[in-house]
Amino acid sequence: MFSRLKPAALLSILFASHTYAQSNLEPVVVTATRQATKISDTLADVTVIDREEIEKASGTTTLDLLARQPGIQISNNGGAGKASSIFIRGAEARHTLLLIDGVPIGSATTGSPSLGDLPLSQIERIEIVRGPTSAVYGSDAIGGVIQVFTRRGEGPLRGDAFAGYGTYNTQEYAAGLSGGNELISGSFRMAHQSTDGFNVAADPARYNTANGSLPNPDKDGYRQTSFTGNVAVRPAKGHELGVTAYSVSGKNFYDGGGANVFAYADVNNTVYSAYSRNQWHDNWTSTLRYGRTEDSSTNFSPAQSLFETVQNQWSFENQIRLPYGNLLLGYEYLTQEVNSSTAYTVSARHVSSPFLGYNVKFGNHNMQLAARHDNNTQFGAKNTGNFAYGYQLTDKIAAHLAIGTAFKAPTFNQLYFPGFGNANLKPEEALNREIGITWKTPGHRVGLVYFDNKITDLIGGFPVVNINKATITGTTLSYAGAWGPISINAGIDLMEPRDASTGNKLPRRADQQGNLSISYSTGRYNLGSEILAVGQRFDNAANTRNLPGYALINVYAQYQLNSALRLEARINNLLDKNYETAWAYAQPGLNAFVGIRYTPK
Numbered sequence: 192m193f194s195r196l197k198p199a200a201l202l203s204i205l206f207a208s209h210t211y212a213q214s215n216l217e218p219v220v221v222t223a224t225r226q227a228t229k230i231s232d233t234l235a236d237v238t239v240i241d242r243e244e245i246e247k248a249s250g251t252t253t254l255d256l257l258a259r260q261p262g263i264q265i266s267n268n269g270g271a272g273k274a275s276s277i278f279i280r281g282a283e284a285r286h287t288l289l290l291i292d293g294v295p296i297g298s299a300t301t302g303s304p305s306l307g308d309l310p311l312s313q314i315e316r317i318e319i320v321r322g323p324t325s326a327v328y329g330s331d332a333i334g335g336v337i338q339v340f341t342r343r344g345e346g347p348l349r350g351d352a353f354a355g356y357g358t359y360n361t362q363e364y365a366a367g368l369s370g371g372n373e374l375i376s377g378s379f380r381m382a383h384q385s386t387d388g389f390n391v392a393a394d395p396a397r398y399n400t401a402n403g404s405l406p407n408p409d410k411d412g413y414r415q416t417s418f419t420g421n422v423a424v425r426p427a428k429g430h431e432l433g434v435t436a437y438s439v440s441g442k443n444f445y446d447g448g449g450a451n452v453f454a455y456a457d458v459n460n461t462v463y464s465a466y467s468r469n470q471w472h473d474n475w476t477s478t479l480r481y482g483r484t485e486d487s488s489t490n491f492s493p494a495q496s497l498f499e500t501v502q503n504q505w506s507f508e509n510q511i512r513l514p515y516g517n518l519l520l521g522y523e524y525l526t527q528e529v530n531s532s533t534a535y536t537v538s539a540r541h542v543s544s545p546f547l548g549y550n551v552k553f554g555n556h557n558m559q560l561a562a563r564h565d566n567n568t569q570f571g572a573k574n575t576g577n578f579a580y581g582y583q584l585t586d587k588i589a590a591h592l593a594i595g596t597a598f599k600a601p602t603f604n605q606l607y608f609p610g611f612g613n614a615n616l617k618p619e620e621a622l623n624r625e626i627g628i629t630w631k632t633p634g635h636r637v638g639l640v641y642f643d644n645k646i647t648d649l650i651g652g653f654p655v656v657n658i659n660k661a662t663i664t665g666t667t668l669s670y671a672g673a674w675g676p677i678s679i680n681a682g683i684d685l686m687e688p689r690d691a692s693t694g695n696k697l698p699r700r701a702d703q704q705g706n707l708s709i710s711y712s713t714g715r716y717n718l719g720s721e722i723l724a725v726g727q728r729f730d731n732a733a734n735t736r737n738l739p740g741y742a743l744i745n746v747y748a749q750y751q752l753n754s755a756l757r758l759e760a761r762i763n764n765l766l767d768k769n770y771e772t773a774w775a776y777a778q779p780g781l782n783a784f785v786g787i788r789y790t791p792k
Contacts, residue, residue: 222290222318222338224548224559225327226510226519231631232552234559234579234591236262236321236640236667242342245311247710247719247747250357250761250784253309257337259706259723261669261682262321266699266772267307269391270779271361271384272413272443272458275307280321280642281663281688281700282334282621283649286599288324290338291462292421292435294482297331299500299527302602305460305486306337308439310417312353312365312382315342321667322642323597323623326561326577329523329544330600333621333646341419341437344369344378355759355786359410359779361386363786377422385414389777391446397775398446406446407454415441429470437462447492454492461485474512481505499530516551516558535607536614540568542600557581557591565598569606573598573618590628597621605655617657621646635672641665645691651732660691680708695734699773701726703740715751720744730774741770755791760784 221227223235230237238260248256254275258265264281268274276284289297289304297304317339324332348370355363367380392398392406399405417440423433438461447454464482471477487499508521526541546563561577577595584590601616627640642665649659665686672679684704688697696702703726710719723743730736747761760783767781 220318222336223320223324223327224519224550224561225508225521226517226548226550228550231589231629232557234557234581234593235324236625236627236638236642238262238319238321238669240317240319242315245314245317246759246788247717247749248311249353249355249363249759249786249788250361250747251311251745251763252307253311253314254307255763256311257306257317257319259708259721260319261667261706262335262684263319264684264700264704264725267778268773268776269411269445270388270413270777271386272307272415272441273391273411273445273776276303276699277306277337278688278700279319279334279337280644280665280667281686281697282644282646283599283697285602286331286333286335286619286621288328288331288336290328290336291437291484292341292464293338293480293506294462294464294484294504295328295331295502295525296460296462296484296486297500298486298488298498298602299502299529300498300531300602300604300608302331302599302605304337305458308415308441308458308460309339310382310384310415310439312363312384313341313380313417313419313437314339316340321640322593322625323575323577323595323621323644325565325575325597325621326563326595327546327548329525329542329546329563329565329575330567330573330598330618333597333599333619333644341421341435342367342369342378342380343421343423344371344376346370349791350789351791352789353786355784357761357784358782359386359388359412361782361784371423373425375422375424377420379420380418382417383415386412388412388444389779391776393771393775393777401775402446404447407452409444411444411446413441413443415439429476431468432466433468434465435463445492447490452493454490456491457487457489459485459487476510478508478510479506480508495532497530497532501528501530502526515553516549519546519548519550519561521546529603534609535603537569537607538603542567555583557583557589561595567600570600570616570618587632588628588630590626592624592626594622594624597623601650605650611654613655616650616655617648619646619648619650619657634674636670638667638669640667642667661689661697662691663688663697676711676713678710678712680706682706690732693732695732696729698730698732699728699738701728701740717749718747720746736774738771738774741768743768743770755789757788757790759786759788 218239264278266276285302321335352366363384365382369378388411391411418438421435441458444455466480468478482504484502490496504525506523511518523544528539544565548561559579575596579593581591599619623644625642630637644663646661648657651659669682688700705724707722727740728738744765745763750758
C-alpha cells in the first residue's frame with residue numbers, strides 16, 4: 192500500500208496537519224553532545240520521547256514506540272521478545288548505540304543492542320540522536336544513539352501501580368515507590384509482563400527456507416520481570432553521589448531445531464552504575480562514573496548454548512564554562528569480555544578514549560565541535576570528529592550544516608567465531624554530511640534534514656571480510672505541535688539505502704516511511720490515533736525476497752476516573768493488516784489491551 196504513495200502525497204499528509212499544531216515545550220537534551228542543551232540549540236537531528244508519550248504506548252513494546260519515530264525502521268521475528276533489529280537512517284542494526292542512564296549496553300558477539308527487551312514501565316524518557324556520533328561516544332554510533340533514562344524520584348514519598356490485560360493473554364503489572372528532597376531522592380520499581388504470543392511462522396514452507404528447519408506449530412510466547420532502582424544523595428550544594436540499577440530477566444519461546452522441539456532462550460540484561468557529580472567552581476563541574484553491564488542469552492533448542500557480554504566502563508567528564516562557550520573534557524576506559532559455550536580464540540579487549548567537545552553561541556551563530564581518540568587492543572587507534580554550524584536566519588527559522596566521521600569495531604563473532612570469523616578485519620567507517628532547516632514558533636516545530644552517509648569497509652561474506660560499501664542518502668521531514676486540545680506529531684522519511692557495489696537496497700530497509708500521531712485531550716479524556724506506513728523492502732542482500740509495504744492504524748483512549756486513577760485502552764493494527772518485517776515471520780494481527788493506572792498527585 193505505502194509503496195504506491197508518491198512523495199507529493201506524503202508531503203500533503205504532513206502539511207495538512209500543520210494548521211492544528213501549537214506547543215510551548217522546549218525539552219533539554221544531553222545525548223547529542225553530552226552537555227545539557229535546549230533542543231532548539233542542538234545542531235543534531237534529535238527526538239525526545241517523554242513519560243506522557245510512553246504511557247500512551249501502554250499495550251505495545253518499546254520497539255513499537257521507536258518504530259513510530261522519524262528516521263527509524265525496525266524488523267522483528269514475531270512479536271514481543273523476539274530477535275529484533277533497528278535501523279537509524281538506514282544504517283545497519285549494529286550501527287546503533289544504546290545507552291541506559293549513560294552506560295553503554297549491548298552484545299559484543301552480535302554487535303547489536305537488546306532494544307526488544309526494554310520495559311516501557313521502567314522508562315522516564317528516551318532521547319534519539321540520528322546521525323554518526325562516534326566523536327562523542329566511540330564505536331557503534333554510525334547510525335545514531337538511543338539513550339534510555341530510567342525513572343527517578345522527586346517530591347513527597349509516594350507509590351504508583353499499573354495493571355493491564357490484552358489479546359494473546361498479554362498481562363502487565365508494575366509498581367513503584369519514589370520520592371525525594373534536597374538531601375536524598377530515590378526510586379524503586381518492579382514490573383512483570385507476559386504473553387502467550389502466536390505462531391511466528393507466517394508460512395511453514397517459507398519459514399523452512401529461511402531457517403532450515405520446520406516450525407513448531409505452537410504459540411511463541413514471552414515473559415519478562417524487571418527491576419530498576421536508584422538513590423542520589425546531595426551532601427552539599429553542587430555535589431551529588433548516586434547509584435543506579437537496571438535488571439531485566441526474560442524467557443523467550445521460539446521455533447528452533449525442528450517441528451517437535453521445545454525451544455526457548457533465557458535472556459538477562461543488567462546495568463549497574465555509581466557516580467559522583469561535583470561542582471568545584473561556578474564554571475567547573477566534573478562527573479566520575481563507573482558502569483557495569485551484562486548482556487546474556489542462554490538458548491535451549493534443544494542443545495544449550497551461552498553468549499554473554501560483560502562490559503566495565505570508567506568515565507571522567509569535566510564541564511567547563513568559558514567566557515565564550517562551554518568546553519567538555521573527558522576520558523573513558525572500557526573493557527569487554529565474552530563468556531560463551533563457543534570457543535573464541537580471543538575473548539576480551541579494552542578501549543581507552545580521551546575526548547573533547549566545545550559548544551558556543553554568539554549572536555545568530557551556533558557552533559558545536561567534538562573529537563575523540565579510541566585505542567582498541569584488537570586493531571589499534573581510531574580518530575573521529577564532528578563539526579556542526581548553525582545560523583539563525585530569522586526569529587523563526589534556523590539552518591545548520593554538519594560533517595562527521597564514525598566507526599564500528601568488528602564484533603567477536605566477526606573476528607573469532609569458529610569457521611566464520613576473520614581476525615584481520617578492520618573497523619567499518621562512515622563519513623556523514625548533512626544540512627537542515629528548522630522553523631519554530633510558539634507551539635510549532637518543523638524540521639527538514641538532508642543527509643549523505645557513506646560507509647566503507649562494511650563487513651560481509653563467508654568467512655567475513657571488509658568488502659562492502661554503502662551509500663545512504665535521505666531526507667527527513669518532521670513536525671510536532673498542538674492547537675488547543677489537539678496534539679500532532681508527524682514525519683516522512685525518503686531514503687535510498689544502497690549497496691554501493693550492486694545498487695541493491697540494503698536488506699529490510701524501505702525507501703519511504705511515514706508516521707502520523709494525533710491526540711485530543713479535554714477534561715478527563717485523552718483520545719488518539721497512530722498511523723505508520725512503510726514502503727516495500729527486500730529481506731536479503733540479493734533483493735530476491737520481497738517484503739511488501741504496509742500501513743498500520745492504532746487507536747487509544749485514556750479516562751481519568753479521579754485524581755489518582757486512570758483507565759487506559761488501546762487497539763493495535765485496527766484493520767488487522769497481515770504484514771511482515773522479516774521474511775516468513777508473522778506479526779501481531781488485530782489486538783486490544785486495557786489497563787488501569789494509579790498515580791497519586
